Amino acid sequence: MHIRKQRLLTPGPTPLYPPALHAMMASDIHHRTEEFRTVYKSALAGLKAVYGTTNDVLCMAASGSGAMDASVSNLFSRGDKVIVCTAGKFGERWVEIARAYGLDANVLEAPYGSVVTPDRVEEALRAEPGTKGVFIQASESSTGAEHDIESIGKMVRKTDAIFVVDAITGLGTMPLDIEAWGLDVVIGGSQKAFMIPPGLAFLSVSPKAWELGKSATLPHYYFDLKKEKKSGDGGESTWTPATSLILALNEALLYIRGMGMAKLVENAQLLARATREAAVALDLKLFATRPGSSLTAICPPAGMSSAVIVKGFKQKFGAVITGGQGSMKNEIFRLAHLGYFDFSDLFSVIAGLELILRANGHRVELGKGVAAVQTVYEAAEVGVQAAA
Ligand SMILES: *Cc1c(COP(=O)(O)O)cnc(C)c1O
Numbered sequence: 001m002h003i004r005k006q007r008l009l010t011p012g013p014t015p016l017y018p019p020a021l022h023a024m025m026a027s028d029i030h031h032r033t034e035e036f037r038t039v040y041k042s043a044l045a046g047l048k049a050v051y052g053t054t055n056d057v058l059c060m061a062a063s064g065s066g067a068m069d070a071s072v073s074n075l076f077s078r079g080d081k082v083i084v085c086t087a088g089k090f091g092e093r094w095v096e097i098a099r100a101y102g103l104d105a106n107v108l109e110a111p112y113g114s115v116v117t118p119d120r121v122e123e124a125l126r127a128e129p130g131t132k133g134v135f136i137q138a139s140e141s142s143t144g145a146e147h148d149i150e151s152i153g154k155m156v157r158k159t160d161a162i163f164v165v166d167a168i169t170g171l172g173t174m175p176l177d178i179e180a181w182g183l184d185v186v187i188g189g190s191q192k193a194f195m196i197p198p199g200l201a202f203l204s205v206s207p208k209a210w211e212l213g214k215s216a217t218l219p220h221y222y223f224d225l226k227k228e229k230k231s232g233d234g235g236e237s238t239w240t241p242a243t244s245l246i247l248a249l250n251e252a253l254l255y256i257r258g259m260g261m262a263k264l265v266e267n268a269q270l271l272a273r274a275t276r277e278a279a280v281a282l283d284l285k286l287f288a289t290r291p292g293s294s295l296t297a298i299c300p301p302a303g304m305s306s307a308v309i310v311k312g313f314k315q316k317f318g319a320v321i322t323g324g325q326g327s328m329k330n331e332i333f334r335l336a337h338l339g340y341f342d343f344s345d346l347f348s349v350i351a352g353l354e355l356i357l358r359a360n361g362h363r364v365e366l367g368k369g370v371a372a373v374q375t376v377y378e379a380a381e382v383g384v385q386a387a388a
Contacts (some may be wrong), residue, residue, distance in 0.1 A: 002197065007067040009349060011141050011169060011295040011322065011336035017195035017255055027244040036243070037235030039250050041247030044232055046253030047202055050261045051171070051186065053178040055204045058228045059249075063283055064168040064189030067201035070223035071164050071185045075209055077217040080132040083124050083161070085116035085152075089142035089325045090166060095137040101218055106131075112328055113143050113297075114289045118151040131161045132212065138170025139292040143327045144334060146174060146292025150181045157182025168192055169294035172261065173268040173338045184209040192258075192294070193264065193339040196248040196360045206227070232298040264339075268293040271337035271346055274376035278350045278369035287332045294338040297324070300314040301362040305330040312356035319352065343377050 008015055029036050047057045060066055076082070082103050084094045087110040098105040106124055110116045116136070125131055134156050138149050149165060156163040162184035167176055171186070172193025178186055183206070190200035205213075205225060213225065224238065231238040256264055272293035277297050279286055287297035300306045306323045307330050313319040324332040335349060350369040357364050 004316075004388060007317070007319040007345075009313075009319050009321050009336055009341075009345065011190065011192070011334060011338060013191040013198055014193070014195060014336060014339040015341060015345075016197065019255070020196050020251040023247040023251040024244040026247055029243060029247075031241050031243055032236065036246075040232075040237065040241065040246055041235040043250040043253060046250065046257060048184060048204075049202050050187075050253060050256050051173050051202075052176075052261060053186075053204050055178060055206045056210075056229050057204045058225060058232060059237065059241075059246070060201045060203075060223060060228065060241065061199065061245075062201045062223070063198055063382050064166070064187060064192075064201050065093065066223060067187045067189070067203045068093065068166055070201075070225060071103050071187065071203060072097050072103065073218045073220035074225040075162065075164075075185070075213045076101065076103055076132060077215070079104055081106070081121070081130050081136060082133040083108060083121065083128075083131055085134070085136040086110070086119065086148065086322070087115050087142040087143065087145055087147070088112055088136065090137045090140055091170075094137075094166065098135065112146060113287045113343065115140070115145050115147050116275060118148050118155060120287050121152050122155050125159050125161065126156060129159070131159065133162050133164055135164045137359075138165050138167040138176060139173060141169045141294060141296040141334075142328065143288050143298030143332075144286075144292060144295050145290050146170075146294075146295055148290075149174075149176060149183065153183050155183035162206070162212050164209075169338055170292075172256070172264045173203055173272075173294040174292060175262075178204060178206075188375050190245060190249060190251050191342070193268070194249065195252045195340040196245060199242050199245045200249060221318060265293070267341070268337045268339075270376065270380050271341055271343070272296055274373040275337065275350070277360060277372040277376055278353075281372040282354065282369045283362075287328075294334045295334045297332045297334045299332055301338035301357065304360055304362060306333040308360050309333045309353070309356055312359065313352060316356065316359075317352045319346075319349070321349075343373070346373050
């Protein structure tokens with residue numbers, strides 16, 4: 001056996017930023033001390049900076065779904081009319097949460113791989129002027145599709161409804177102008193473009209969302225946004241925080257802010273574009289009609305299950321990539337670009353993909369996909385900056 005390095009190449013958890021990982025070793029710290037308050041305040045300020053908003057940004061010990069749950073339980077009341085856009089497994093999660101809390105959900109569904117178009121949302125808003133909220137995924141990670149958040153946001157902002165955006169894989173992979181587009185709640189998760197392990201959820205809350213929350217009557221306890229905001233202003237979290245993750249977050253945010261959030265987005269966009277071109281060069285079809293940059297979902301060649309490709313990466317190269325979820329299980333494989341990914345990762349992923357495809361009878365010329373990635377790299381002149 002030869003060396004095969006373990007590589008985590010999934011769209012969450014994502015590769016870890018080493019200095020953030022090292023920062024976690026300083027977890028022998030108490031959370032009700034000035035020492036920790038300094039770190040926590042810095043992390044919250046960093047979140048606000050990378051979110052690019054003056055809205056409140058809160059942090060909670062939970063996976064991303066915790067913040068999705070909190071946005072419903074804190075801001076809505078039983079029977080509230082809401083619009084839920086769903087274009088994949090994560091959209092279905094919104095539907096389930098809304099129903100679990102007894103919201104009256106008008107579900108706008110799009111088939112896997114496509115998106116809910118702005119005109120459908122506009123029509124639904126017009127049909128029900130009493131709508132209190134619109135829920136959506138910025139990037140639907142189960143299919144690789146990206147919603148037109150700007151157009152939909154600008155529509156929702158003209159109504160009394162708040163726009164609740166699961167941007168868990170949207171943050172750091174696509175521009176999200178929270179104030180200009182009217183994004184009232186924007187949800188993030190630590191294990192995506194933030195380059196640290198799972199366990200923290202983030203959400204920004206606009207004045208309009210706080211206002212709606214005032215009349216909200218759904219029960220909640222652990223996830224209490226008002227309480228969390230008050231604690232955060234004092235440099236603390238309401239409950240015992242996930243100290244090690246906050247230390248990591250603070251370090252990762254320094255890195256992201258140093259680079260600039262726009263650059264992190266551009267990084268994902270370039271890798272996504274290069275991946276799409278590689279797929280075309282290898283005669284593979286893309287799954288999403290409106291592909292985003294957090295990940296690229298690719299259909300295997302006709303007659304081949306994507307499970308073969310996922311298994312090939314693990315066995316040949318020690319790399320973990322993901323197949324599809326639910327009914328898409330064997331129909332797609334997903335290559336991630338969010339967070340701590342670079343062109344060297346992509347060169348090797350595409351080179352590996354070519355070898356796996358050939359080993360399974362799909363005739364591709366060696367190097368064709370890699371060349372497509374190299375061409376995008378050269379055109380973008382990423383190297384010039386790195387060397388300067
Ligand atoms: C990862 C992810 C989530 C949250 O999943 P958790 O397992 O709760 O972190 C939600 N929405 C999208 C689009 C995601 O990619």
